[in-house]
Amino acid sequence: MKPAPLSYIRPDTAEEAVAGLAEHGADARILAGGQSLMAMLNLRLVEPKALIDISQIDELRSIRIDGNMIEVGAAVTQAEFLAWPQLKEHAPFIAKALPWVGHFQTRNRGTVCGSIAHADPSSELPLSLALLEGEVVLRSKSGTRHLKASEFQTGMLQTARRDDEMITAVRFPADVGTKGAAFREVARRHGDFAIVSVGAVAADQGAVRVAVGGVADRPACIGIEASLTVSDMTDRIERLAWELGGYDDIHASARYRRDLVRRLVPIIIGEVRACAK
Amino acid sequence: MREVTKDEVVRISLELNGKTVSGNATSRMLLTDFLRNELGLTGTHVGCEHGVCGCCTVRIDGVAARSCLMLAVQADGRRIDTVEGLAASKDALNALQRAFRKHHALQCGFCTAGILMSFSDFLSRKQNPEEDEVREVLGGHICRCTGYDGLVKAIMEAAAEMRGETPSNAGAA
Numbered sequence A: 001m002k003p004a005p006l007s008y009i010r011p012d013t014a015e016e017a018v019a020g021l022a023e024h025g026a027d028a029r030i031l032a033g034g035q036s037l038m039a040m041l042n043l044r045l046v047e048p049k050a051l052i053d054i055s056q057i058d059e060l061r062s063i064r065i066d067g068n069m070i071e072v073g074a075a076v077t078q079a080e081f082l083a084w085p086q087l088k089e090h091a092p093f094i095a096k097a098l099p100w101v102g103h104f105q106t107r108n109r110g111t112v113c114g115s116i117a118h119a120d121p122s123s124e125l126p127l128s129l130a131l132l133e134g135e136v137v138l139r140s141k142s143g144t145r146h147l148k149a150s151e152f153q154t155g156m157l158q159t160a161r162r163d164d165e166m167i168t169a170v171r172f173p174a175d176v177g178t179k180g181a182a183f184r185e186v187a188r189r190h191g192d193f194a195i196v197s198v199g200a201v202a203a204d205q206g207a208v209r210v211a212v213g214g215v216a217d218r219p220a221c222i223g224i225e226a227s228l229t230v231s232d233m234t235d236r237i238e239r240l241a242w243e244l245g246g247y248d249d250i251h252a253s254a255r256y257r258r259d260l261v262r263r264l265v266p267i268i269i270g271e272v273r274a275c276a277k
Numbered sequence B: 001m002r003e004v005t006k007d008e009v010v011r012i013s014l015e016l017n018g019k020t021v022s023g024n025a026t027s028r029m030l031l032t033d034f035l036r037n038e039l040g041l042t043g044t045h046v047g048c049e050h051g052v053c054g055c056c057t058v059r060i061d062g063v064a065a066r067s068c069l070m071l072a073v074q075a076d077g078r079r080i081d082t083v084e085g086l087a088a089s090k091d092a093l094n095a096l097q098r099a100f101r102k103h104h105a106l107q108c109g110f111c112t113a114g115i116l117m118s119f120s121d122f123l124s125r126k127q128n129p130e131e132d133e134v135r136e137v138l139g140g141h142i143c144r145c146t147g148y149d150g151l152v153k154a155i156m157e158a159a160a161e162m163r164g165e166t167p168s169n170a171g172a173a
């Protein structure tokens, strides 16, 4: 299949890009790496009247440390972030999760921000943003706002982005998980959509913060305090598995997803605690 | 700013396999279709057209990526390498291609062009890969013929040859 007819606009600056959005609104889509959007265009799941290609905008190409945040611009690819020399040191969790995003070939073009904008409930990057409590920077003609991960992703493929806004960057808190970070997922083939993905980082006072993706309509996070007994922890995970209300689809049943949550969460908590020692 | 409206036909020029070429494209034309139908280079294959199978993989500014997930207009002014550019001449296959032939790393050949392009990028970045890493990159391709083992062998041997090691014990396993 081929995309439906559309106009192609390639601005040179972020300012021109938001001006384009102000003009076209919901009829336009931002094109960055295109690893989700181009497939949806080819399948005609979306038929925008205009594409605004931000992949060549220089000011969106940087990864930088800003205070205690790592800011990743909207044109930075997943492969570039993975190759960022400071990734392991300042974002050990992302260093573990990122190799699971798509394949070598799609990470070469797919962007970090694009994956978060797409907001697939089983994707690793939205899960990372939720787990690390990062934020999304949205820009429109009327200004810039920062939304927390939990405010940004509102449901399956749904976000709080307004039609006249584009993501210019995402910001991950630096140095979270330096005392322990772990990621696991179950998928049919490495690089395919996760059936269930689980990430965790060591938090304060021996607690572990856990995020689960692929079960509910967006990543869900819980904290497991150090003082919790094994049976309390098991109860809490059991409650979580039911609360997430997993769905049946061609990849797995809701029951299988619940079972994966029951099994993966304790394993990953153990992995984080083992790194912390 | 560049704008191509939906009914417009524009001239695209790019550096294809080291030569500057140009052709006509509309805004919605995929790079795969531009290469195949407009420029007549049918070595790049089209399987799924939604980024899953990998047989359309080319190198864009040196980096392996799906050409079905890119518009022709995005390739304007860029460097694109396709399978047609790998061999120095008709009877001088490159190391990777020779290893593919030796290890039966292809049967029907449908997936082959894409795999060759992925690994020509990967092996230029990583001269001494582990087998696991090769399998991981191969995970971005679907081959319905070979069963993948021949591919892994061929790629490991080509990597050794490109490092300047003689492929002495290759094929022994």
Ligand code: FES
Pocket (backbone or CB within 6 Å): B045, B046, B047, B048, B049, B050, B051, B052, B053, B054, B055, B056, B057, B066, B067, B068, B069
């Ligand atoms: S045709 Fe491009 S990935 Fe299948």
Ligand code: FES
Pocket (backbone or CB within 6 Å): B105, B106, B107, B108, B109, B110, B111, B112, B142, B143, B144, B145, B146
């Ligand atoms: S050789 Fe036939 S699909 Fe790979």
